[in-house]
Each structure stands twice: as structure tokens, then as C-alpha cells.
Amino acid sequence: MRLTVDTPAGVPSFSLEDDEIDTVVDLICRGAHEARQHLTPGLLEVPMTIIVRKAMKRIKRELGLTNLEVSGEVEIDEMSSAGAEIAGRIDITLKFLRQFGNEEDYVGVECKRVGAGSAYSQLNTRYVTQGVVRFINGQYAAGHAWGFMLGYALSLPGEEIVDAVNQRLQQTYGTSPVLVATAPHQHALEIHDGHLQQDNGTQIKVRHIIVDMVPAAARV
Template sequence: MLTPDVPFGIPSFSLSGDQIATVLDLLCRGCDEAKPDLTAGMLEVPTTIVVRKALRRVKRTLGLTNLQIRGEHELEDMASTDPALLGRIDITLQFLHQFGDEDAYVAVECKRVHAGDPSLSASYVSNGVERFVTGKYGAGHDWGFMLGYVLALPAATIVEVVDTKIRRTYGEGAALVKQSAHALALAVLEGSLQQNGNHTIKLKHVFVDMTAAAPVPKSEPAG
């Protein structure tokens, strides 16, 4: 169910249940919309650019006027004169109640995952989930989203590897919990993490079928 066009939440970092459901639905629809424009071997950054464009098309089709989809979000240390960036979040969204506050957004970090390549699933945690845990992304936020581009099935194998690494790294309390499935997602899970040791942030993990962007298999040698 899509959220109505009504501001929600004080502080602006909060999200209602309807808003969380809206983000989930939009991500799943957007990835499905993006599939025809993906090519074999497409890397993470160009895949995400295609997905962002598809998200905006879906948003317009659904008439969602209470949120905006922003491009790659650059993080800066406002207290420092150092021009270096702290990082870049792949996709951010802002609901109406977050407009005007640059620190209030819904962060979506996108990572490629592959059932036959555990290193990608490990990177999903160490270069994705970890950024929320340290507060590099979504500092003080109630929610964040991880979007897994599944390049090879089964998704259950990927989820198992990701969940195992999360539990080993952050403790059993961070274990992933399976959520109600979305028709356009391979798996939807949720976990709670301690951000900077003193704040709880919940991460929604959405795994979608992006096998169209999988590397082209090498041909078998003649013999």
C-alpha cells in the first residue's frame, strides 16, 4: 500500500510503516522496470544509474508527489574545511516531511551479489552494511535500505552467506529476519544494528533478480 501525501514524523529521520512499504515497492518495481535496459557484464555503478532512472519513471507513473528521488548523494564533513568527501550513497529518497533537511533522507546502498561468488556477498556486508553501522551512511536514522542485485541464483545461498557474515561481525542480535515477500523480489529481510554503539538502526535488505546484468559465461574450449 502506498503512503498518502501527508507529512509524517518528528524527527525527520523517522519513517512510517506506509513509507517503508512505499520504498520497498518502489525499489522492486524500479528494478523490474530497469531490466530491459541492462546488458550482460554491466557493472554496479552503471546498473544503479539505470535503476535510478527507472525509479523516477515508476514514481511518475504511480503519481507519487510526496517524495523525491535523488541521484548519488555526496556526504561531506560540514565541521571541516577538508574538501574530501566522506562517501557517496547510491540512491537517496526524501519524503515530504524530510524536505529542507539535507541530513534527512532514505539511504539505499546497492551491491552486486552472486550465488557462486562469496566474495561479493562478503563485500555486501563489509562495503555496504558496515557503512550504516559506522554512521557513515544514515547517521542517526531509524531506517536504511540495502539493495542486492542478484547476478546468479539461488538467492537463498546469497542470503545465507550474508546473514552468516553479519552475525559473525556484529553478533547474533543482528541476524536477518525474513519478511513478507514482494512479488518482484527474490527475498526481503530485516535486521537491527548498533550504529556507533549507541543508536539502533534497522536495515531492510531487498534482493532482486538482475541476472540480465550477469557476466557473459566464458565459452568452453574446443576439444
């Protein structure tokens, strides 16, 4: 992770090293995989995320990752003409040791339910309009080089979900954020990267991780 002070507009305030990105992805995927056995049909996004966070914390301790913290829903502050406000509450944040002491430095993970099929089209739309957009408008990860989206797949296949999200992204933001497959993980259906530009001019790469969250009880 590279930290800078008073960086020029358009330059990320910090980035993550490759091994740190791999650690984040591995922890997210392992956590989601372990959490799935505790899910029940019809569970909403917030309780799903709580179960995933708890699983990530358990796995982090088992792996002895003492240089990393996993936190619950975190409020993001914002100053506006109306005064101080809460800009939003990002679902999962992680901090490596080198990020400690700077409240604006965190690895942000926004979680949304998604699914294959027309029945889930509204959820797939919200994944973009209420999830990805928060990394673009600077509501989350302002000035950061990396952000993470975690998609809870309620129906398969994952490829269909990626296609739906891709179409919505390009419909809204053009061809620049098109998703490109990156290194897979055994506990992820799909992992893709997309390049975006925040409103302040900073380029941010968002890694999209789609995981199978269909409860065992719901499987035929």
C-alpha cells in the first residue's frame, strides 16, 4: 500500500500491493463460502452480510492475520453546504497495519444481492445504481485506487449475472467500465475487474466478486 499526502486531483491517495489484494479476495471468498451453510431462504442483504463478516473474522484469526482488521458496517462522513452528514454506511471494511491511524484509509467492500434470470433483474440493476455508483461519486473510497463489490448470487449461473451487470454498467457509464475476468478463486463463481473514474477525477479499479449464496435448503 502506498500512502501519499495532499495528492494532486486525479491521483489515488493510496493503493494496495498485489499480495494485499490477494489477501482481501481470499478472505472475502472464504468468508462467503463458510457463511453460506448458515443462510436460510429469503434472507435479506444485511443479515447475510453480518454472517459473512463474522465468518471473515473467524477465518482471519485461524490464519493468524494479525496485521489486518475486519470491521462491520462503517459510517462514512461527508461535509456539505448543509453541514456534516452521514454519506453512507459501507458494508465491510478491512484495514492493513499500514492503514491504522488514518480513518479515511480503508479497503471498502459493498455487498449486494444478485441473480440469474428475469426475476432478479431489479437486484442486478441495484447492484450498479445503489452499489457501484457509490465508488464513482466518491461516497465510498474517495480518492482510493481500489474498491470491492461482493455479489450474493441467489440463482445461477454466474456468467449470466456478470452479463447483466455488464450491460447495466455500459448502459449507464459507457464502455470504459466493462468487466474483465481476472484470477479465479475456488470459492467464487466469478471475479472481474472494471475501471471507473470518480467524480474528483481519480481512477478507481473495482473488483467484482460473485459468490454462490443459494442456501442449501433452497437447492433442488
